[in-house]
Every structure is written in C-alpha cells, then in structure tokens.
Amino acid sequence: MPSEAYVYDAVRTPRGRGRDTGALHGVKPISLVVGLIDALRERNPGLDVGRLEDLLLGIVTPVGEQGGDLARAAALLAGLPDQVGGVQLNRFCASGLEAVNAAAARIRSGWEHLLLAGGVESMSRVPMGSDGAAWATDPQTALATSFVPQGVSADLIATLEGFSRDDVDGYALRSQERAAKAWAGGHFARSVVPVRDANGLDILTVDEHPRPETTREALARLTPSFATMGEAAGFDAVALQKFHWLEAIEHVHHAGNSSGIVDGAALVLIGSEEVGRDLGLTPRARIVGAAVTGADPTLMLTGPIPATHKALAVAGLTLDDIDLFEINEAFAAVVLKYVRDLGLDPDRVNVNGGAIALGHPLGATGAMLLGTALDELERRDLRRAVVTLCIGGGMGVATVLERC
C-alpha cells in the first residue's frame, strides 16, 4: 500500500573548516556518518534498525576514503544489520537532497518503508575535483558544451543581472549576521550533533566556518577569486561567446561571498506512515513534492528556479503557499537571482544564513538544509518550506516540505 513519505528525524554534524587546520580534518568521513547513525539511534529509542532497508549517501568526490560505496561500509561499521544496504549517489552540490528525494520516492512507491538518506563530504581530506570529470577534462565534451567553472558562472549571473560587488557583498554580510544570530538563538540546536572522538571527547560542537566579525569593509577588500581563471585560461571568452551580448564578465565573487569549503555530514530518517506507527515514531513533516531539472550549463547555477516551479507543481502548490525558502548559498548571486526571479520576500529566504557563513560540505549540504528548514518551521510554527540547491552542470533540485 503506497504511503506518504514522512520525515521522522534529521541530524547533522557541525561544519569544520575544510583545510588541514580544520577541527574535522582528523576525522574520517566514515566516522562522521557512523556518528550520526549512532545519534539517530540514541535520539529515537523506538528505532528498530532491523526495519531499516537502505542508507543513501550523497558524496560528490567519491574517491579514496570516500569511494567504494562508502554508504555500505558505514552501515556495516555502524553495526546496522547485514540486510541494510548502502548506496552512494552524486548529483554534485544537491547530492544530499537527491538522497532525501530518492528515499522519499521509494517510500511513496510502497516497496520500502524505512530509509536513511543524507550525505557526507570531508573536503579537507578528499579535495573537490579529485575525482576528475569528463565535462571539465575531455576537450571534445568541454568544447561542445561550453564548460566553464562554477565561479565564472556565478560572475556571469551577476553580470547579466547587474548585481554589483556591493550587492553580493551586502548579501554575504547578511548571511553572516543571520548565521550568528541563529547560533546565538539556538536555532540549530535540534539538529546539530557534536562530533566526538572514540573516547567520547568533543571534537567539534559548533559550525567552525562563520565569521560573525566580518564587516562590509573587510569583504570589500577581498580579491575576486575567478578573474584570473576567467581571463587567463579563457573561460570568460567561452562564456561570452555564448552570452554574446555581454562585452565582459564582472568578477564579483570571492571567498567571502561564496560558499565555504567545509567538512560535514547529515542524515534524515524517512519512512512510511505504517513504520512510524509500528515503531512509535512521530512524523515531523511530509515530503509533498520533489523535482530535478536542468538549466543552461554555462550559466549553470539558475536551476533552483525551474526546479522550485516543478516541485511546487508536483505538490499542487504555489509560491504563496510557502512560508520559508532554503536555497544553498553556493554564491551570493545565485540567491539574489532566485529571490528576484521568483519575486520572494528576502525575509523568508535563508533566514538562518547559509553556506556563505556556515559552509557547504558538498554531498551533505542538501540534507543539512532540509533539517535547517524543518527546525525553523517548527520554531516559528509555520507550515511549508522549499529547499533547493543549484548544481554543477546546470541542474536544480528542489523539495517541498510540509509539517505534519
């Protein structure tokens, strides 16, 4: 009997700075996942792991210690029963939400009843891009499809939309302020599970990336990150050959208004109504719509706009029905464009900051945002949220969440 897909719980690690001085640099990616599985079991005493069927993990750089289907290895190491499978999937930056949506669809199929979905990325240990990519490195492919790196795409969006350096810096500052306020106000308390070592000692209990002390002046001093790459390596030329009415790309993005490189993991417990009843778990929300779609690959980062429309159509809802929006802050211009195109009230978008302040652990972020949105709906006693991410290659994934 097909069922609605319910979210029973959502947890995440704090995000550690994604470099060798980051707090989580000494923690293996598998350990981050196992820690969250343990936490879910602790938080939900009724959770009978014998009812779990699969663990879906988004991992964007699935090589080395993140390779070889880390999900299965993590399920085994966490002591889940042998029958619990594990699958790694990759939809670049939306992988964590892709895992959630895939799990929700499987629950709604009626074939399965209880799944764990989320993602992990130790960017300090497995560098972004170290898995190669035909799109970037195969000349035939890159030439035919106008490949440019994401940062150039973000600057291209800013140029097309007329977002100035001041506009994107202003947004970045707001992300920092909102994240600081959210941490101070305990808005993340329900989801964040400290990372502890084998001796039970805390390694990291809060997000390490935010810079609450940042000022507009400090941001204004940062050097654009993608100007050299764009100009010297020819990527600006590639973009301008396609967006031919522009004469030049204004490089406005830098480390301070782009998502932070961090380590982290997140998991969401998704199941049918029946399994909740059987195990005495209380559903926190339903996934009422989900969608993936493509958009222009050179512009690359506008996918959340059509994905949101598509997911809302699936849910039979309109923008007016949505209380909160969580869009991944890959780059400031991505959010500004999303807000502009959908005509949103900025005060309903990323109300607790986002990846510019908090960081973007690639494979995990989508699942993290889902938890953040759910916590905030509960805190404000609101009903629905849209969670969405822009994606490499020009895609978008969106999920519509409704509290029970």
Added chain:
Amino acid sequence: MTDTIRYDRGADGIVTLTLDDPTQSANTMNRAYAASMCAVLDRLAAQLPAFPATLRKQLKGARLPAPEAILATAVEGAQVDVETAFTVETRHLIGLLTGQVAKNMIGAFFFDLKAVNGGAARPSGVDVAPVRRVAVLGAGMMGAGIAYACASAGLEVVVRDVSPEAAGRAREHAERLLARAVRKGRATEADARAVLDRITTTDQVDALTGCDAVIEAVFEDPALKKAVFAEVLPMLAPDALLASNTSTLPITGLAEGVDRPADFIGMHFFSPVDRMPLLEIVVGDRTGDEALARAFDLARRIGKTPIVVNDGRGFFTSRVIGRFIDEAVGMVVEGVPAASVEQAALQAGYPTGPLALADEVSLTLIQRIRRQFEAASEEYLPLPAHRLVDELVDAYDRPGRAAGRGFYSYDDGTRGRLWPGLADLVTDAGRAVPFTDLQERMLFAEALDALRCLDEGVLRTETDANIGSIFGIGFPAWTGGVIRYVRQYAGGPAGFAARAAELAQRYGERFTPPDDLVDRLAASAGRPAESVGTA
C-alpha cells in the same frame, strides 16, 4: 620489484627516477617509465580544463574542426597505450579529411592559390621586360610599405614626396622593419644595409629619371592623383608602367590623366603592406595586356599574390568588404547589441569584428568612400548603417581608432570597450535576431555581392574571388573563399539560394539571390579548382 626504483617528485612537480640496480630487466624499466608518465599526466590533468577554453579564446569562438580534433587526439591518446592512441588519432583524422572544411581549405590554399600565383590571370604569351627601378609617389603608410616591399625584393626604389622630410618617412619605415628583422634573426646587418641602399628618397621630380615603373600612392583624390602623374611622366622611361595604388577609385577615370592609358593599371595594395600578401590588380577599360603582364610580374617579384579584376568603383575587395561593414552596422542600428554583432562575426571565422574593423579603417574614410559611391551612381541605395556612421563622425566626433574613439573607445591605442552611447542611437533596442542569422547576414551580404561582381564582370574568375576574399578582406578561411562558400553551403548553390531568399524576406531585398545562380554555378562547376573533393 618496484623497490629498486626511486621515484622522487620535486616541488616543481618534476619527477626524477633512479634505478638502483643497473642490471634491471627491461620490464622494470618499462614500469619506471609508466610511473613517470603517470606523474606527468597527473600534472597535466590539473591543467586540462583550461585547454579547451584557451583554444576557444584563441580562435575567438570560431569552431574550426582541426584544432579541436588535434586537442582531442592529444588528450584522448594520452589515456591509452600507443597503438590504441594511433587508432584514436586515425578516427579523428578521417573525420577531418572527409569533412567539408578540409575540402574548402585545400581548394583555396592549394588549388586556388597555386592557380593565382602560377599566373592563370596573366595574359599568356606576352613577353615583357621586367621592372628594375620603381618610382613610388607618396611616402605615407602605403607608399612606404610599397617601397620597402620593392626594395626587399631587390628592386631600386625612388620615393618622392612633397618635402625631403616627408619622403624620408619611407626610409624610416624600412629602417624600423629591417631592425626588427635583424633582431629576430631573419636578416643580417648586411642584408638590411643592402635593402636600405636601394631606397632613395627625394622631393625632386628629376630623381625619378629612368624609372621603368611608377606606383602612385598619394591621397585618394582623383585630381591629386592625375596631377602627380602629369608631373612625373616626362621623367620616366617612355614605356614605364603607370600604376595607381587606390582602394576604390575607378582606374579608367584616373587613366584619363595620362597620355598612354594602355600602360595605366591599378595596383591595390593592402595595409600593412609588409604583412598582407594580396595585391588586387585592376584592369581599366583601356589597360593593355602588356601593362597587365608587367604589373603581374612585378607583383610576383615582390612576393605578392596578385588577383586580377576589372574596373568598377571599389573593384572587388573594397566593394565587398563594404557590404560586410554595412550589414554589421545595420544590425547595430536595428538594435542588435554591438557586442553580439562582433561575436557573431568572430565566431563565423572573421579575423576581426566588423565594428573594430570599421574603427581601424576609420569611419571618416568609410563615410568618404560611400559619398563617392553616392555621387557616382544614381542607383546607390541609402542604408540605415550610413546614418549611424554619419552620426558617429559628425555629431559625436567618434571617427575611429586613430582618434581614440569610434565604435570602441581606445586607451593609448589599445582597444577598450564599445561606446555605451551606441545604445541610444538604435531604432529597436534589445532586438533579438537569431545568432545564426547575424552570422549569415554578414557572410551572405559578401557572397551575394561577390556573385554580382562576377555577373558584372568586375571579377573575372571564382578563383580570384576566393583568394581575394580570404587574403584581402578577411573572409573566413574555413569557407575556402567567398564563392566556394556558396558552393559548399548545405544543399549546394540551391541551398544557398533558398537561404538567401529567406534572409531577403526577413531582412531586406538586398539578400535576394540572382535568378540564375544555381544554373550558373552548376554550369561552371567541375573546373580543377572546384573539384577538389574528388581530385
């Protein structure tokens, strides 16, 4: 086994291999080699994403199949063993060899070029005395360039201008080019000295005594040109070749200024003379075969590729390139973003965007030439493009690159951004025209006018049209030339005619193809230069 190989990677990424035991087997050596190659590929991998982008930047977006296939072959081949790599290479090569672009380019750069340089347009059986001593009238950019070209080829040159200082510019120009050649090792000091010794500069008419050819390169004013010829004629050898370097003025009219028009001919050089290989020889109504033969031989002697055309305002090259600039400026007037127009041309394979080109030529010159056309012909159609050029020159004082402002702004000679004020001078801001239409409007405007040049007899052969268009006015080389572009268009001349009719419907009568286009091209097909695909 591997423990006998020491493998060190330096900070610069360079790998050093040390074999501990010199008696190791070949197999071990191979493994060491493989390990070093992996390290090299490792380093290369980080650079890989930039290669295609750099290629697209260097080619300005023109999608030429060979450079892309070469890059693909190199990268794909590096992933596999050498035998497989050869197979991969062969697959790419076959695709190129059988492709239309290779046929086009072999047709132009092998067959057509050979025909032109081999003298297909030179009157056969006309024996003429070679030119030995050339008088160049005018030491401006063109005159100086022509003098240098002649002197470099071993000819004696006398350059005359109104004052010794003015004439001396020709020598300074040669000195500059020779100094560069010596610096780059292309010439010795002695060579340079010998070339300079062959150049005499003067303000005296007497100094031209005995010259057996004159190439006039003064300002483009018919009265002035006639006057300088009248002045120097008495000094020259009685049968001297009389050549005018003009880019647009009809030769037949200029020949009226001399008493032996059979010896009068047009020699249209392109700027900069030392780098542009083309020479457009213009035969006036009364030009004799001997003059043509002498001009042709002179052109070959100084290393130029001479196409031969009949008289007409703008001849072939200046007339047809005018259609390119008119069409491009017209699109700007319509409201197509100027940057799109430039991109469309560059991505179509033109070496320079039409607006940048117009600035280089100077809008004032474009305006003057057009007014000459207007004055000379009642049929001349005023175009919206003309209004924009007039406004830029007359109302906004943006006459082109030399002044530091035209379609673009220039900072100390370096091209900057397009002038933002352009947006206010258009009729339909932000108009969307399909990108392919932008490209084909320029290509077709030139191709259709080249067809008309053939009709009117300005062009004598398709071969001259193809070579002249590529080497003189930057028609995209991948096409194999302006008429071959028509022949190779998808569907052949019929496909071209159908597309032209479509463009005529959308953008104006000027795209209406000649009625007999298809039959005419079919009738003349199969000549050696055109049948390269099966040759």
